[in-house]
Amino acid sequence: MSGLKILRIGPAASVQDTGRPGLLGQGVSQGGAADPLALAEGAALLRQDPGLAALEMGGMGGEFEATGPLRIALTGAPMAATLEGEPLAWNASHRMEAGQRLSIGAARRGVYGYLHLGGGIASEPLLGSRAVHLMAGLGRAAAAGDLLPADSDRNNETGLVLAAENRFQGGELRIVESFQSGLFPEPVRTRFAATAFRRGGRANRMGVEMVSDGEGFAADGQLNILSEVILPGDVQMTGDGKPFVLLRECQTTGGYPRIGTVLPCDLPRVAQAQAGAALRFCWIGLEQALEIQAKFEKSLKGLPAACRPLVRDPAVLRDLLSYQLISGAVSAEADPFATGETA
């Protein structure tokens, strides 16, 4: 069985897939990749099932050695990557031969980068998933010396690239009202959407702190409400009225009130915001939210068809190969100087 041996790894790396839906009643939240879009992109680049497990790397990557020939893809927060010292394009698929070394550096933008293996990572499933869920005590962070075994790979296509939606610099988060929104007086909800937030220093796979100048956002009866179900995307106010956006590895229930719920399709933007990134909330109605989310889910299905060959022109210097990453796919909103991720 081919795989990757971990020679060196950052402190916040773990195997992730789409998580464990269906265990809410046992107190286990779904968990899974902090940026599910990156998971889907990697699957598209490797022409495989989006439910397969990949290695999620928070903030920084590591160094890996192939134990046999295998395919890899790199997605999520752009990180500097080299194979045997040669730069690799991000958001692209590549081939590794036995004994070759892959080196992945720190995130240049965003937080969570992903390393996918052809066939998926075949770690031992627990309660129906391979997703490490630290809060639940399911699995553990990846460590030097671990082997990431690749499951059997029926495909051999590599050299594909996908334009990545820029979700790595904060931005606008669309939010719908939920069952506790009414606990927050109307002026508080209005002020919430008018406030410029920055991602705070406290952030992990469970939730992300939002900080702002001025007073906090308190609900009526803040400290005495009944504990209720938590949904990923809920914006919870702690005792001092400070918002946390809860992610998919959050607890399943909680007693701090939630002002509303960020759309699932905007959660990668929350997870991938670096400390200090500017974020803002925008209230939208349920019908509009359902349309936006449905459109996002449809776009996920279109990812395999959106993969393009990495251009390999022998007349071009080798280290320019990686410049092809964003060819023909610059977003109208993107800062042209902030894209063009190269190794």
Add this chain to the structure above:
Amino acid sequence: MNSQEALAYPLVRRAGLNGMLVSFDSSLSEASNRAALAFGSAVEALPLEGVVETMASLASVFVRFDPADLRHEALEAALETLLTARNWLQAPLPAGRRFWRVPTVYGTDLAPQLGEAADAAGLSEAQAIESLGAARVRVLTIGFAPGQPYLGSLGPEWNLPRQTELTPMVPRGALVQAISQFVLFSNPAPTGWRHVGQTGLTLFQPGAAQPFALRPGDEMQFEPVSKPDFLKHCEDEPLLGGAIVAEIAA
């Protein structure tokens, strides 16, 4: 709508983009929890395409669904109809309940917030231990973390608000208290509740055939023991910490 008191229960509300919450009361009571447990089972038995999962909570039932298969209006109507099918506040408790007696150290360095909680309840530490140790509480719901119970109800003197600042970390087996309830922690975690007791009970074993020890409806009592006795229990029975389990006759 500025407070929950103005609302008429039972109540069906939308939760996020793809959820529905049926609440039987704004506060916990024996009857509202009984209703939630029974209604949750009834929703699971409904032949509704598009329901993904349900969770009975303290006094409410959450239903997650796929809006592509089931429209919000259709699910709302189905839940309203089910609400009128019987008096849920008088529904029976689940079958197969058990009674757990759990040796517990109150206070000491193992549970450093007992004094603070006793003060807030207007009791001495000795009175607090007597009160908490004599309470026979029910697993109202499992939540927050895997296999982790909310337990109640304690007397009105224990209706204490959560802390405004989180306690950074309590260990596995920590017994914490707020709003007339206990929570018994299945894993180390931060909490807004006060750490009043420490047990040696393991509630969640990921690899085991039965990963989750407790079920909603089970009853528990946290019997005071000395720290040396507690440590001995933990050494003798690392998973149970001296806990004794018995079936409750139906």
